[in-house]
Structure formats: C-alpha cells, structure tokens
Amino acid sequence: MTKVEFYILEDEKPRAAFHHAVSLIEQSFRGNKRVFVHTESKRDAEYMDELLWTREPSSFLPHLLVGEAEGILPPIQIGFGQQPDVRPDVLINLANEVPQFHGRFERLVEYAHGDEEAKEQARERFKFYRDRGYPLKHLKVNSSQPG
Numbered sequence: 001m002t003k004v005e006f007y008i009l010e011d012e013k014p015r016a017a018f019h020h021a022v023s024l025i026e027q028s029f030r031g032n033k034r035v036f037v038h039t040e041s042k043r044d045a046e047y048m049d050e051l052l053w054t055r056e057p058s059s060f061l062p063h064l065l066v067g068e069a070e071g072i073l074p075p076i077q078i079g080f081g082q083q084p085d086v087r088p089d090v091l092i093n094l095a096n097e098v099p100q101f102h103g104r105f106e107r108l109v110e111y112a113h114g115d116e117e118a119k120e121q122a123r124e125r126f127k128f129y130r131d132r133g134y135p136l137k138h139l140k141v142n143s144s145q146p147g
Contacts, residue, residue, distance in 0.1 A: 002091075002108050004129045006122070006138040009113035015047065017111035020141060021092050022051055024109060029061055029075055034088035036105075037078045040095040045080040048094070052076070096121045098128050112138075 009016050021037065028035045039045045045065055052061050063076035066085060073086050083101050084091075091105040096118070102108055108129075112122035129136055 002103055002105050002134055004108045004110060004134045004136050006110045006112055006126060006136065008138055008140045009111060010140070010142045012114050014114060014118075016113055017094055018044075018048055018051060020111070021048070021094060021109070022055070024090075024092060025052070025063075025076060026055075026059060026061060028090045033075075033090050033106075034086060035076045035090045035092065036084040036088040037076070037092045038095050038099045039078065039080045042080050044094060045078045048078050052078075093125075098125050108134075 007017070007020060009020060011020075025035050025037065037045075037048055039048060049063065049065055052063050055061060061076055062074040063078060064072060064074050066077050066079040066082040077084055077086070077088065080095075084104075087104060089105065090107045090109065091099065091102060092109045093099055093102070094111065110122065110125055110129075112119055112126070126136070126138075
C-alpha cells in the first residue's frame with residue numbers, strides 16, 4: 001500500500017513546496033527511485049523543470065516534462081494532469097487535488113503550507129488518505145531545514 005507523507009512547511013511562500021521537493025527528488029534519484037512530480041498546471045510543471053535545470057551541474061537530475069520527447073523515459077518526470085508514462089516509485093503531488101493515479105506508488109509526498117485556503121486543501125487531502133486507510137506520516141519542516 002502507498003505510504004503517504006505530508007510535509008508541513010513553515011514557509012508560506014506559494015512555491016515553497018517546489019523548492020523543498022527538489023531535495024526530495026534528488027534523494028529519491030540517488031536512491032535509484034523513479035519520481036513523478038504532479039503539478040497543478042503547465043506553468044507549474046515548467047517552473048519545476050526550470051528549478052531542476054538550474055541546479056549545480058554536478059547534481060544533474062535527468063528529467064523531462066511528460067510528452068516532451070517521444071520514447072525517452074527519464075527517471076524523473078513532471079506532469080500536470082497526465083498519467084506517468086512508467087510506474088514510478090515516488091509521487092510528489094504539488095497540485096491542490098489528489099491525483100487519480102495516487103495508489104500506484106510506493107511513496108506519495110504531499111505538502112501543507114501557504115495561505116489558509118491552501119492549508120484547507122491539504123487538510124482535505126489528508127482526510128481523503130486517512131479515510132481510505134493509507135499509512136500516514138507528517139513531518140514539520142522549518143525554513144532552514146533541507147528536505
């Protein structure tokens with residue numbers, strides 16, 4: 001069964017989760033795990049793509065937006081509503097809703113942060129997983145801590 005982790009961020013900036021997710025993506029990649037990053041919109045997917053490209057050259061993370069290059073399936077994919085092309089190990093959800101394909105993963109990462117509306121959406125996602133019996137874990141992260 002998918003293990004669900006909620007990261008509760010002290011940082012309330014709208015894209016704080018994107019920055020925190022980069023370190024989780026890197027940890028997962030170093031552990032030979034495939035990662036699918038699910039975002040709310042094409043703009044958000046492109047933002048995550050840019051974050052991963054602008055990392056230090058020594059920490060290159062092979063990734064693509066879903067559908068960007070036919071036949072190439074890197075270990076890190078970024079989508080915004082599409083299903084993953086492969087069966088990844090880790091799903092990082094940066095969208096406001098529970099992805100329909102959430103149960104196909106070993107590990108699912110969710111975020112709770114931002115304004116009151118964003119926090120309420122995170123509470124709803126937490127309830128969704130809890131009510132369906134998923135193993136839940138929550139971790140508080142202050143602004144100075146890496147993922």
